[in-house]
Amino acid sequence: MSVISIKQLKKYYGIHCGVENVTFDVDEGEILGFIGPNGAGKSTTIKLLLSLLRPDFGSAEIFGMDTRKDSAKIKENLGYVPGDVRYYPDMKVAELIDTTLRFHHKKPADFRKARTDICDLFDIDLSKKFEELSLGNKKKVAIAQAIIHSPKLIILDEPTNGLDPLIQKYLFEHLQKMNREGTTVLFSSHNLSEVETNCGRAAFIKDGQIIDIEDLTSNGHCAKEIYISVAPGKKIVLPAKLSGASLLRTLPDGRITFQYKGDFSDLLAFLAELSPIDVTIENANLESRFLSYYEGGHKA
Numbered sequence: 001m002s003v004i005s006i007k008q009l010k011k012y013y014g015i016h017c018g019v020e021n022v023t024f025d026v027d028e029g030e031i032l033g034f035i036g037p038n039g040a041g042k043s044t045t046i047k048l049l050l051s052l053l054r055p056d057f058g059s060a061e062i063f064g065m066d067t068r069k070d071s072a073k074i075k076e077n078l079g080y081v082p083g084d085v086r087y088y089p090d091m092k093v094a095e096l097i098d099t100t101l102r103f104h105h106k107k108p109a110d111f112r113k114a115r116t117d118i119c120d121l122f123d124i125d126l127s128k129k130f131e132e133l134s135l136g137n138k139k140k141v142a143i144a145q146a147i148i149h150s151p152k153l154i155i156l157d158e159p160t161n162g163l164d165p166l167i168q169k170y171l172f173e174h175l176q177k178m179n180r181e182g183t184t185v186l187f188s189s190h191n192l193s194e195v196e197t198n199c200g201r202a203a204f205i206k207d208g209q210i211i212d213i214e215d216l217t218s219n220g221h222c223a224k225e226i227y228i229s230v231a232p233g234k235k236i237v238l239p240a241k242l243s244g245a246s247l248l249r250t251l252p253d254g255r256i257t258f259q260y261k262g263d264f265s266d267l268l269a270f271l272a273e274l275s276p277i278d279v280t281i282e283n284a285n286l287e288s289r290f291l292s293y294y295e296g297g298h299k300a
Contacts, residue, residue, distance in 0.1 A: 001028045002061075003153055003184040004049065009058035011044055018044040019208040022058070026186050031179055033195035033216075034188040035286075036205035037294060042188035043083055045205070046157050050080060062153065076104060079146030083157040083188075085138045089131035093124060093141055097148055104149040111148060118144045121170055136162040143171060147178065154178070156187035160194060172198050196286040204293050211293055216286070223261040225288050228271075229278040230256065242270050247291060259284055 004026035011018035019041040026032045036042050047053040049060050051071040060067040062074045087096055097115055098108040108115075119126055122140045133141065139162045146154055154175070160168045172194065175185055189195050195202055196216060203213045230236065236256050238245045244262025251257055260267055271279055 002026065003028045003063060004186060005061045006045070006049070007059050009045065009048055009060060010056045011048060011053060012056055017041075017208040018053075019048070019205075022205070022208070022210055024203050024210055024213055026184060028184055029179065029182060030201065031175070031185040031187075031199045033199035033202040034186060034205065035190065035192070035195055035202050035290065036188075037190060040205045041208040042205060043157055044208070046155055046186075046188060049155065050075075077152040079149070079151040079154040081139070081142045081146045081154075081156040081159045083161065085142045087130050087138075087141070090129060092127060092129055093119075093133075094126040096130060096141060097126075097145055100145040100148060104151075106149055114148060115144075118148060121174065122167055134162075136164065136167070139163055140167065147174065150178070151183065153184045153186070156185070158189060159187055160189070160191060168194070192286045192290055202286065204290075206294060214289070223259045223284040223289055225282055225284040226258050226260050226267070227251075227280040227282075228256045228274070228276045229254070230274070230276050236274065239270065242266055247288075259288060 002025040006025070007023050009019055009022040022041070022045055034042050034045070044053065048055050049062065049067055051068050054068070063077065065074055067074060091099075094115075097119075101108045101111055115126075118124070122144060124137070124140050124144055128137075130138065130141065139159070143156075143159065146156070159171065163171065175183075176198065179185055200217050201213060201215055204211050228236065236248070238248055238258060242260075242262070243266070245258055245260050245267075248256065248258040
């Protein structure tokens with residue numbers, strides 16, 4: 001069952017593309033990473049999902065409900081961490097969190113222990129006014145507000161910006177715990193290691209378009225990274241018949257590397273013709289796949 005279903009979303013800012021034909025689903029109980037460089041369309045997609053922006057075309061559903069028509073109902077079971085955190089500056093942190101609970105029809109008194117536990121976990125000072133907080137502490141308040149009511153879906157836009165490494169660790173441990181209890185998570189990031197470590201799938205966006213969605217739990221179908229050592233002065237050219245090969249580079253140690261996602265018999269035939277000194281084949285990590293997508297290996 002899909003908790004989020006997006007179909008052919010388009011959003012333009014004048015003549016400039018925000019997103020173009022964005023289509024993907026987030027299944028119930030999964031953690032999906034939404035990857036792309038700054039300006040790729042991650043935040044625009046999320047704001048369209050939250051009905052903070054109106055699409056020019058296409059549709060989106062959350063919990064099987066239309067994100068525009070049923071926005072208020074959807075938000076009762078949703079937590080959101082914005083990339084840019086802005087709340088009422090004169091309100092104290094405790095007041096902000098209690099306001100969030102009332103918005104979700106929860107009695108703050110019933111969640112006093114949960115509030116204390118979450119604020120202790122993320123080292124949040126409940127007595128301070130929001131305007132007195134640093135960037136990192138403002139982000140921690142946003143995280144606390146997003147999870148305090150135990151939502152069915154959490155959407156996080158670049159959640160670790162401004163957080164120190166220890167708090168990042170606590171955040172993902174808590175998200176994993178909530179996920180095991182049934183919460184679905186969508187979070188955008190350009191931190192590849194946190195996506196690779198914490199997500200089951202990743203959706204790649206480039207220039208406002210989805211260019212691939214990968215299963216990060218299945219190594220059998222992912223791209224391979226090929227490392228080749230050849231005689232000094234020997235040049236390597238990837239032949240056209242070796243479809244699925246991309247991103248040919250020379251490493252500082254002199255080895256040649258490229259990515260490959262295709263028929264292994266074709267790869268082995270190419271290597272046999274090349275007669276390399278040494279060959280290493282391993283699963284491409286998310287960083288190398290990211291480079292392949294965004295340095296011209298794939299076109300949107």
